[in-house]
Amino acid sequence: MQVDLKSEILHLKEDKNAVILSHYYQTPEIQEMADFVGDSLALSQQAQQTKADIIVFAGVHFMAETAKILNPQKKVLLPDLAAGCSLAESCPPHLFNRFISSHPNLIVVTYINCSAEIKAMSNLVCTSSNAEKIIASIPTDKSIIFAPDKNLGKYLIKKTGRDMLLWDGSCVVHEAFSLEKLTQLCMHYPHAKIIAHPESEEPILRLAHYIGSTSGIINYVKNSPNKEFIIATEAGILHQMEKEVPGKILIPAPSHQDNTCACSECAYMKVNTLEKLYWCLKNEKTEILVNEEIRKKAIVPIQKMLELS
Ligand code: 13P
Ligand code: SF4
Numbered sequence: 001m002q003v004d005l006k007s008e009i010l011h012l013k014e015d016k017n018a019v020i021l022s023h024y025y026q027t028p029e030i031q032e033m034a035d036f037v038g039d040s041l042a043l044s045q046q047a048q049q050t051k052a053d054i055i056v057f058a059g060v061h062f063m064a065e066t067a068k069i070l071n072p073q074k075k076v077l078l079p080d081l082a083a084g085c086s087l088a089e090s091c092p093p094h095l096f097n098r099f100i101s102s103h104p105n106l107i108v109v110t111y112i113n114c115s116a117e118i119k120a121m122s123n124l125v126c127t128s129s130n131a132e133k134i135i136a137s138i139p140t141d142k143s144i145i146f147a148p149d150k151n152l153g154k155y156l157i158k159k160t161g162r163d164m165l166l167w168d169g170s171c172v173v174h175e176a177f178s179l180e181k182l183t184q185l186c187m188h189y190p191h192a193k194i195i196a197h198p199e200s201e202e203p204i205l206r207l208a209h210y211i212g213s214t215s216g217i218i219n220y221v222k223n224s225p226n227k228e229f230i231i232a233t234e235a236g237i238l239h240q241m242e243k244e245v246p247g248k249i250l251i252p253a254p255s256h257q258d259n260t261c262a263c264s265e266c267a268y269m270k271v272n273t274l275e276k277l278y279w280c281l282k283n284e285k286t287e288i289l290v291n292e293e294i295r296k297k298a299i300v301p302i303q304k305m306l307e308l309s
Helices: 005-015 028-033 040-049 061-070 093-101 116-120 131-136 150-160 179-188 202-207 214-223 237-244 274-283 292-308
Strands: 018-023 036-038 054-058 075-077 107-111 124-126 144-147 164-166 193-196 228-232 249-252
Touching: 005 018, 005 028, 005 274, 018 028, 018 040, 028 054, 028 237, 028 274, 036 040, 040 054, 040 061, 040 214, 040 292, 054 061, 054 274, 061 075, 061 116, 061 292, 093 116, 093 144, 107 131, 116 292, 124 131, 124 292, 131 150, 131 292, 144 150, 150 164, 150 202, 179 202, 179 228, 193 202, 193 214, 214 228, 214 237, 228 237, 237 249
Parallel strands: 018 036, 018 054, 054 075, 107 124, 107 144, 144 164, 193 228, 228 249
Antiparallel strands: none
């Protein structure tokens, strides 16, 4: 007998008092099952506020780990523990420890896309939607280490004028956008507004009319009188966007690799499937655990970020 995954997930969710939090980059069918769909900041805020006993995090490992750091008493599940992140992986804790030790007295700000160990070594954590506000909270006479995303770091240096030492990490998805193909696409759509996530490389950001987090991007498209948009971020965002702005023309920015399809997909985000969502809720075996000593240190910069946001 075939299992009706969607109704089973709903039953399990109710029986177990679970909540499903989904990032915009998840598949449309997962987003449709979620109690809340949002960007990294909004998802952390939801995780902090939830009354559920179980949090099923339809996203990647660092997001679920942040939810666990905030909720040590709750069970936090990730549909597939292999859902990592190239940015988080580009910052191994032992190397980062050496890096910050060789630059003492700098304020360590890390983008939320990093492991609990890295957060535990940080003074402040930020997301793409609050990074400027977090940087502004640091006295101007202090220099900053920013990790792991060098593209977001360069963008923040430009926006804030602050002195920042950058870790050399990046996102495979946002670094894959092709300037050449984007320029060609702009000639076909001369009236389109170009919207980009700040994890994209500088030449792409230079062309963008708006730069922001996933929820910032959706709001921009919603509030703009413009009809056509070229979107330089992961293609999963188009699902909520199409629902929010029916009738507008949303064109995914082209990446270097694709000649057939213009979509840029995050392979890490897409390892989660509806089947895995069902199995993880049913069996509760894909649980996120964080060492208590690390958790106690990592929660400090996360809570500071939530207070400042
Ligand atoms: P947002 O916080 O903008 O949703 O970004 C998360 C992410 O992983 C972007 O690649
Ligand atoms: Fe990480 Fe990039 Fe995927 Fe976001 S899109 S989860 S930064 S690999």
